[in-house]
Amino acid sequence: MLRAIAGILGIGMFVPEKVLTNDDLEKMVDTSDEWIRTRTGISERRLADPHQATSDLSSKAALMALEDAGIAADQVDAIIVATMTPDMPFPATACLVQHKIGAHRAAAFDLSAACAGFIYGLSVATAYIESGMYSTVLVIGAEVLSRVTDWTDRSTCVLFGDGAGAVVVGNINRDSGVPRIMSVSIGADGSSAHLIHVPAGGSLRPASEETLRNRLHYISMSGNQVYKFAVRIMGDAVLEALSGMGLNKEDIDCYIPHQANARIIESAARRLQLPPEKVFLNINKYGNTGAASVPIALCEAKATGFVKSGDLVALVGFGAGLAWGAAIVSW
Numbered sequence: 488m489l490r491a492i493a494g495i496l497g498i499g500m501f502v503p504e505k506v507l508t509n510d511d512l513e514k515m516v517d518t519s520d521e522w523i524r525t526r527t528g529i530s531e532r533r534l535a536d537p538h539q540a541t542s543d544l545s546s547k548a549a550l551m552a553l554e555d556a557g558i559a560a561d562q563v564d565a566i567i568v569a570t571m572t573p574d575m576p577f578p579a580t581a582c583l584v585q586h587k588i589g590a591h592r593a594a595a596f597d598l599s600a601a602c603a604g605f606i607y608g609l610s611v612a613t614a615y616i617e618s619g620m621y622s623t624v625l626v627i628g629a630e631v632l633s634r635v636t637d638w639t640d641r642s643t644c645v646l647f648g649d650g651a652g653a654v655v656v657g658n659i660n661r662d663s664g665v666p667r668i669m670s671v672s673i674g675a676d677g678s679s680a681h682l683i684h685v686p687a688g689g690s691l692r693p694a695s696e697e698t699l700r701n702r703l704h705y706i707s708m709s710g711n712q713v714y715k716f717a718v719r720i721m722g723d724a725v726l727e728a729l730s731g732m733g734l735n736k737e738d739i740d741c742y743i744p745h746q747a748n749a750r751i752i753e754s755a756a757r758r759l760q761l762p763p764e765k766v767f768l769n770i771n772k773y774g775n776t777g778a779a780s781v782p783i784a785l786c787e788a789k790a791t792g793f794v795k796s797g798d799l800v801a802l803v804g805f806g807a808g809l810a811w812g813a814a815i816v817s818w
């Protein structure tokens with residue numbers, strides 16, 4: 488039997504309405520619009536309202552992706568929500584999304600790979616499709632990072648934002664013209680897990696008065712070390728995903744990276760010798776939205792015509808774990 492081919496049938500995104508600008512942050516911590524823009528490329532980010540949780544953002548992005556694909560929610564076989572900010576420790580946010588969008592038939596689970604989570608989700612969905620186990624899988628990357636951001640820590644609070652992106656992955660015909668997932672490569676290095684983490688709130692350090700007092704439920708990051716790792720891995724992961732397909736970096740038409748820092752993206756693109764016109768950037772509007780950043784960027788790249796039919800697209804993510812992943816899609 489011929490192996491099924493996985494493709495991207497539809498794509499969607501959602502960001503909350505509320506905008507937090509660099510000027511707003513100047514009033515909260517000792518920072519400046521100039522520092523944030525020149526060091527990160529970020530001008531503003533979106534923040535969820537108090538009543539909005541990750542499942543709400545996820546559901547909106549998912550419904551847009553299903554509409555784009557022309558697929559009804561009850562046709563979905565599985566829902567994967569990649570997130571590090573689930574609504575609650577359990578049940579899985581994916582189960583809440585299943586109910587909210589009416590995908591009654593779908594299996595549903597969360598996937599924890601931080602900012603690489605969407606690419607990890609894509610690898611699982613691709614394997615489900617290619618094995619013949621499922622024919623329609625919803626992969627969502629979604630975060631409400633504002634809830635785990637320490638708004639008194641200027642070294643992290645200027646970086647993050649909230650949002651969600653989603654794709655419908657399905658079984659396609661080779662000549663259908665639907666974007667085809669050619670390769671996905673994922674990896675991790677747990678020896679550097681301490682470089683970016685939320686120290687408390689899990690089984691190691693459950694919530695207590697002491698953990699609250701010491702602000703251990705917020706993101707803690709060694710920015711410089713993560714920066715160096717990111718520049719290296721964003722090139723290496725793409726080369727790994729290209730290898731074995733007889734393709735090399737010159738074949739890439741569009742590079743759609745995790746939007747963590749514009750300087751990281753530019754350095755990684757230089758290492759891959761990719762000209763700036765092949766590199767998609769929208770970090771100025773949304774900041775770092777964790778697992779949501781790659782699908783949001785892909786959605787906007789498609790909507791603006793940056794990604795066109797026939798393009799070879801490289802998606803790449805990296806983050807806490809440390810974990811990374813890259814996917815090559817023939818659009």
Ligand code: UT7
Nearest residue numbers: 517518519522526602641642645710711713714747748806
């Ligand atoms: O999603 C994946 C995970 N995260 C990342 O990929 C983030 C990776 N790291 C980065 O993007 C960068 O390291 C940061 C943007 C976090 C920091 O930029 P940097 O150029 O590495 O700055 P730095 O940490 O070396 O700090 C330089 C200076 C310091 O002052 P001194 O010691 O030189 O006097 C900081 O205290 O900038 C200071 N600083 C700030 N100043 C104004 C740090 N944060 C701020 C701020 N506003 N918000």
